[in-house]
Amino acid sequence: MPNINQKKVKSFDYTKPETLKEHERYVESLVTFDDVRHAYELFKNLPKIFEDSKSELGSRYDEVVAQYQIIISQARAVALPLLSNTEVVDLLRTDYVGVANTVGDVLLDKLEAKIISHFFPEDRDVYKKRLRQSLALNEQLLTENSIQSSTGERKPTVVNWIKDYTSSVGVGPADEVVMAEYLTQSSAISGLQSEADRDAVRLLVKVYEALKLSSLTMEGAEQPISVRDGDVHKVLRHGRLEDVPREDETVQKVLLWMDKKGLLDKKVWGKSVDKIKKRKRLVGHRLVSIDSVEKDDSTKMNQNTAQTMSEPLPAPTSKPDPAKPDVASQIQAAYAGDPKILTAIDTAVEKINKVSTGEPEKIRQEFYRAVQNKDFVRTFATLRLLIEADDLINFMSVDARLQKFLTVTWEKQYGSGTVQAYKKEPSSPRFIVMFLRYVLEDRLGQSKAKAAWSGARLGNLMAARGHPEYAGLAYYDMEAGEFRWQS
Numbered sequence: 001m002p003n004i005n006q007k008k009v010k011s012f013d014y015t016k017p018e019t020l021k022e023h024e025r026y027v028e029s030l031v032t033f034d035d036v037r038h039a040y041e042l043f044k045n046l047p048k049i050f051e052d053s054k055s056e057l058g059s060r061y062d063e064v065v066a067q068y069q070i071i072i073s074q075a076r077a078v079a080l081p082l083l084s085n086t087e088v089v090d091l092l093r094t095d096y097v098g099v100a101n102t103v104g105d106v107l108l109d110k111l112e113a114k115i116i117s118h119f120f121p122e123d124r125d126v127y128k129k130r131l132r133q134s135l136a137l138n139e140q141l142l143t144e145n146s147i148q149s150s151t152g153e154r155k156p157t158v159v160n161w162i163k164d165y166t167s168s169v170g171v172g173p174a175d176e177v178v179m180a181e182y183l184t185q186s187s188a189i190s191g192l193q194s195e196a197d198r199d200a201v202r203l204l205v206k207v208y209e210a211l212k213l214s215s216l217t218m219e220g221a222e223q224p225i226s227v228r229d230g231d232v233h234k235v236l237r238h239g240r241l242e243d244v245p246r247e248d249e250t251v252q253k254v255l256l257w258m259d260k261k262g263l264l265d266k267k268v269w270g271k272s273v274d275k276i277k278k279r280k281r282l283v284g285h286r287l288v289s290i291d292s293v294e295k296d297d298s299t300k301m302n303q304n305t306a307q308t309m310s311e312p313l314p315a316p317t318s319k320p321d322p323a324k325p326d327v328a329s330q331i332q333a334a335y336a337g338d339p340k341i342l343t344a345i346d347t348a349v350e351k352i353n354k355v356s357t358g359e360p361e362k363i364r365q366e367f368y369r370a371v372q373n374k375d376f377v378r379t380f381a382t383l384r385l386l387i388e389a390d391d392l393i394n395f396m397s398v399d400a401r402l403q404k405f406l407t408v409t410w411e412k413q414y415g416s417g418t419v420q421a422y423k424k425e426p427s428s429p430r431f432i433v434m435f436l437r438y439v440l441e442d443r444l445g446q447s448k449a450k451a452a453w454s455g456a457r458l459g460n461l462m463a464a465r466g467h468p469e470y471a472g473l474a475y476y477d478m479e480a481g482e483f484r485w486q487s
Contacts, residue, residue: 085127093134135204144194371439406422
């Protein structure tokens, strides 16, 4: 995969055709491997580079910016989980089609990452409403063929497809049978000539239906939770408990690594790699930074759309597997935790943010104080803020005070071999787990189960910030009925 880092991006001559081609290859690789973090860097850096080089580019400025606009848009689509809440809302209104064409079915995973970033289900529902409203304002053409309906022919925009779909299935959540009937038997779908157009409508319907479901319900709960049932690895998502085979995890990792390095024959291994990537997405772990939810959406809508979008989220019509609701509810409740604690953490985050003004060094100092005071709420809040500032890994890697302390402590507890390994890979999942366990269990006196609950949530936040290797820091043990650390 081409590597265009932040330093290198400043040294390019953006008037040269070969530079454009190199960036096209690079963004193609970002899309292929869903490299969220590097896509975000590219999306943020390129416009700044062009603005800083405006005088150098001179009369060619507009031409160059136009040439790179597609690259910037594609990078933004891949980086969607790292965008702010408002940026994502605006993106669905202005460029849903571009995003869908870039990332395909992964779009729903990316949107759910933003939804999950809110701690409380009620806040998630507020955000889902904003996303639905945005889609209902999108005037982009979704398909080549017009929409054929009983009321006549209409322009095939996103908003018109939503109106046609809603008029057919109703405002509330539609079950899979009703969705399938629309996608196979409606006059609008029958009028489409290409499979690409039908796929575009299918994805829109899939996304729109997901945004209808309340996060207060099992079906609408986006949060994926890693689960162990004996030796079987499972994942709970949307009220469904699915098996994830463990016996081939090493093989999966090797295949993904080889695929990333371009060492696999796509004709032979393509389907296998795609299945593994899909499985990894099912496990989820795409949480991202938590932004404040703007509950007052100032977007103006036409009267019909406003009436449709302002309806309360109805109860889902589809039913979960009757064999699993009790188990699923138990796991979901365990992961949700104590609402009072979550509220306290949210309040602490706001207060620490005001004091630290988002500066990583100040957040670190707040972390040290919280640990010294044995304050779990503020400790969790500072860890969350360090993750949101993309600084926890850096904190583990370069903070001299922390490294010195952990080196002395771990040498006494585990020996010099562990210390040497820590110095080589200070931010590996192994040492993140050891660090969190030391802080939460040894310093704060948390039980192993409570500490592992924190680890599960913090690991998910790290994974969603573009570090998937931290997704499985902890899991829910069905036999024990509690969270446990990955060994």
